[in-house]
Amino acid sequence: MASEECDALQSDELAVLESIYPTLLTTHPNPQSKPGRLLTLTLPITLPASTQTHLSSTFRPRQSTSETPTGTLTLDHLPPLILRVLLPPIYPLSSPPHSIYLRAPLPQSESVENKGNWLPKSVLKSFDSMLGQMWREEKEAMGEGQGVIWKWMEWIVNGDCLAESGKIVDGVLNLGVPPTTNSSAFLASLKSYDATQKHSEFERTAFSCSICWENRKGNKCVQLECGCIFCTQCLSDCWTLAITEGTLESVACPSPPCVKQRALRDKMDSSSDVPSDLLESVVGPELKERWANLKERRMAEIDPSYTVCPRPTCQAAVPPPAMPDTPTSAAPSSSKVIRLADISSNPAPSDPTPPEAPIAKEDRWAAYRSCPKCHFSFCLYCASTWHGPHTACSFPQVSGIVKEYLSHPEGSMERARIEKQKGKANIDRLVRQWQEDEMNRQWLEGRTRACAGCGVRVEKSHGCNHMTCGRCNAHFCYRCGDSISPLDPYQHFNTPGRPCFQKLFEVDSLGEPINVVLPEPEVEGTGDDFDEMDQWDMRLLVEW
Template identity: 40%
Template sequence: MATMWSPGDDSGVLYTLVEWIRTGDFLAEVGLLGDDRHSIQIPHPSPQLLLTPLHAYASSSKSDEFAHTSYLCAICLSERKGVHCLALSCGHVFCRSCLVDMWGLHVKEGQVSRVGCPEPNCGISDAEGAKGLREATEDEARAVLSENELDRWKWLRRKRDLERDPTMIYCPMEYCQEPVPKPKSDNSRVSVSDEDGYGWARLRTCTACGYSFCAFCTRTWHGPHTPCPLPLTSTFLFDYLSAPRDSPERRVIERRYGRSNVLELVRRHEDDQKNRKWLDSSTTTCPSCEVKYEKSMGCNHMTCVKCGAHFCYRCGTKVLAANPYEHFSTPGTSCFSKLFD
């Protein structure tokens, strides 16, 4: 508009300005006329650019209002200004000094589940309708606890979560011992056996030391199809034999160690039991070196070929080498007059 008038120009300019605005000619000069010459375009900042300052202003206004409002603390039953209080995410407000003492004591005693809103009716209902304490968030804990208390609170929560997870195991490397969670399923490697927790589902890789191992036997990863090496002890064999035939417990052991391997161990175990039963019923043990002896003929006076001890075959008692037959000549004993029995 300033270009329409210049100093020394005595001609009227107001009429020209009014007509310039009335006809809309000014729109093109100020850049508001659209490309089609029939629409008006008003440029403005993107709403996303306004979102951050609007949020900051709303938060600042809310903080100022909270700081100058008085609240009743349900712990100490005193009214405090908001500047001395903390508003939890659930909406309940408590004075900061009470939360510092209360939460700090719970962290010290290891009661991590009690670090939360002290309001009795605040919590999450379980399946039976009972309410549990709403635990504090990390931001709330950071605003109340000291640095050392916060570190211990995080450690206690992590320890509790690990203990609650039945799939969590610890790295078998002695220098590591870090907890190793069950990996997320990879559909490209899932097989039928993985549905029951076998195959690739047994693989664990420690993120701390990089050791890959089997979740069943905790030995170096031996592949998804190779059974776990048989243990040195036979404890699992007794568990297998005590389980009912075709039971899930037996199938677990068969899949873990290989069915053919387990059946071979069962056969050996049964043969060994038969041998032990026959030895106990048909032989006598030397009382000195415990060598087993079977008598086919002759008297009950035995001499061990290994240690030279003299003993009675009937009762297994050690007898005098100088007079071994005294044992069979003593009245009142179970072997009296039974040298040839």
């Protein structure tokens, strides 16, 4: 009767354990049909909080010639303990469970095969003995034995075992490096296991997307480095639109607090950049490649040390060359010979003025550039194939040549000389390019204002003088071009004594806005259409 009651109690206890921990409990057939149940418990340890962990070489063999450096990391999960236990037929009323073995195997990786335990045998023995001690305490308290497998599993899984064994002191977990491995490999294996468990836990948890506000499982969500979580579909739509339109600043966390924080940072700060592997997993390889190209081009536009590859089929951003470790030119040595007799007989008076430092010569390799995409080597000044450091550029000062050419009358001997020296086709091409650039420059200076953040030209068609750049989100004044604070942008216009005081809106004597680019009127047909214009249309036509 007692054995039947024990068997029923064992079945009830195992049913509860399988419902709570379905993946941690395995029941094996008892060999040779012996009485009792044979179980294997796989018990991963979850620390109560992100626990700081110190690694020491306490358990390394003494014959080690080099001292292993101490490592420090923060962990939430530890590798599982594996217990093989036999439940006797009279458990739990009259006999405790019999532990066959308890191990703490090192986590395995694809590259390294780890052997041994990550906890010393003395600690494992104390954990093992606690199983029988718990059964005896329950028997003394209740008068008969009780099931203790669940209680012991909770003691292990929650990490209480480490605190009671002295492994956690003042919130710090102290682990010794096993003698079968080294500290770096042990550190890497613990980090890898912890990251894997965090990822699995994230995929099983439901989160609320900050864009669509729907609950999604973690396997359909993305967590950014800032901690914000979005469903993959919403974040993909957001970043796809940003990359397609070229607004690279929007390829970041779209939550309002993070957007506000980025607005206060330096526009050249790249700390908010999304990792390329994460971006590719969200938008795919094609958009990720476009994002990288746009980012390089943007850097070439903002950073004056960057340039663009002159090949029309490439046009990739070319960074400046790395600074040399040695100076480009050495100081010239003095040619004066100093004799020992001159020093001993008539020492020269000391000159209080120090000698002038030699003027450094121009680095002849300063104009060299090499495209990282097509590997085209070219000159920064003339945009031609690299002609070497000792050969001057064919057109070192294009603007000066064009101005000199245009200063002479058409058909003059001076123009013929320049055409013969440089080539008429080249001169015509340079003149057309210079005239186009000059007209563009005059148009930009007369109708636009440069952004104070990235330098892109902005044209105002209506509204106030408080401008927000559509490229870098910088706030600036359209009237004077100064950068203004995004926290209080109107302080710039409300400070007495400043040139822009009370100039948020500018109007003329008639109350009409000034410093605004108006669209050109569309005039169709002949003079008959002019009769239907009002005074405003006529004034616009006269101005244009």
